[in-house]
Amino acid sequence: MKKKVYKIIVILAILSVGIFGYIYSEITGKKHYETILTIENDQPLMKSLETLPGSKNLPFKLYLKYRNSGRDIKAGDYTINGEYNFKExxxxxxxxxxxxxxxxxxEGYSVKQTVELLEKTGKINKEKFYSELNKAAEDFPYYLPGGNFEGYLYPETYFLPETYDEKDVVSAMLKQFLKKFPVEKYGNRxxxxxxLVMASILEKEAKIGSEKPVMASVFYNRIKKGMTLSSDATVNFVYDYKKRRMLYKxxxxxxxxxxxxxxxxxxxPICxxxxxxxxxxxxxADTDYLFFVAKGDGGHYFSKTYKEHLRFQQENK
Incomplete structure (x- = not known):
């Protein structure tokens, strides 16, 4: 009987050591992270941490409880990139x-609108921003006629260090563009x-994503037939998008x-x-459409003939 009890004690001791060793290795072992965390005051901490790989595992929960249950964690946005363990x-x-x-x-902001938005944060100087863009042009792999970066500042939510400057913003935006459009995939500059020019027009003209390929076919068809594109958006670009409605004048x-x-x-590009x-x-899309007109609900009516186009315009006045 004593031998059985002794064996059980030994087994439990070995299991305890094994479990402790596993938990310790999970807490102290480093892993690679590429994670964005948003810690909010008005929601449970574990909800904020759920995008962190491993946060639902028992070792992390035990360690978090050991660290005052996370009460000392500060709210804010964090980017966790690199090799870290749970303690770090x-x-x-x-x-x-x-x-x-x-x-x-x-989406659809021009470079000028983007810079104006960045200036409103109070940390970006317009002249310095354009200066950093000019410097970036030296190593940028895509076609930049006249150093024009219109079209290349990718619309996205960026997480930047609290002490960010103009160079940080330019670098983040151009890196994101190259991530979306790797040179090896889009080799013909x-x-x-x-x-990119066509895409910028589609971005401004189409409010519904599914219509973009159809609208692209309209513009390409018009080019093939020697017609003008007749896009209000390209004209409004000249006016810095200050016109709510384009008039004939x-x-x-x-x-x-x-x-x-x-x-x-x-x-x-225009944006x-x-x-x-x-x-x-x-x-x-593969269509014979040559015209489109807004329906008023964000969508468009597409037509093959000018007569049909005029009729729909009259019906939707």
């Missing part, structure tokens, strides 16, 4: 040193630039971006498009 991650969250600033660049402005006056694509718009520019 909690240290970062408690110290607040890894806190980031979240900046969202809306001039062809890509033309697609506005369409008379003499600019290479006025696609009512000049055939073909404008000389450059910074999304991946969805670029893919639509590369993969237009």
């Amino acid at each position: 991650i909690i240290d970062i969250l408690e110290s607040g040193k890894g806190k980031m600033v979240k900046i969202t660049i809306p 001039e062809d890509f630039y033309e697609k 506005d369409l008379k402005i003499d600019s290479p971006y006025n696609t009512y006056k000049y055939k073909g694509l404008p000389p450059g 910074n498009p999304t991946l969805e718009s670029v893919e639509a520019a590369y993969n237009p």
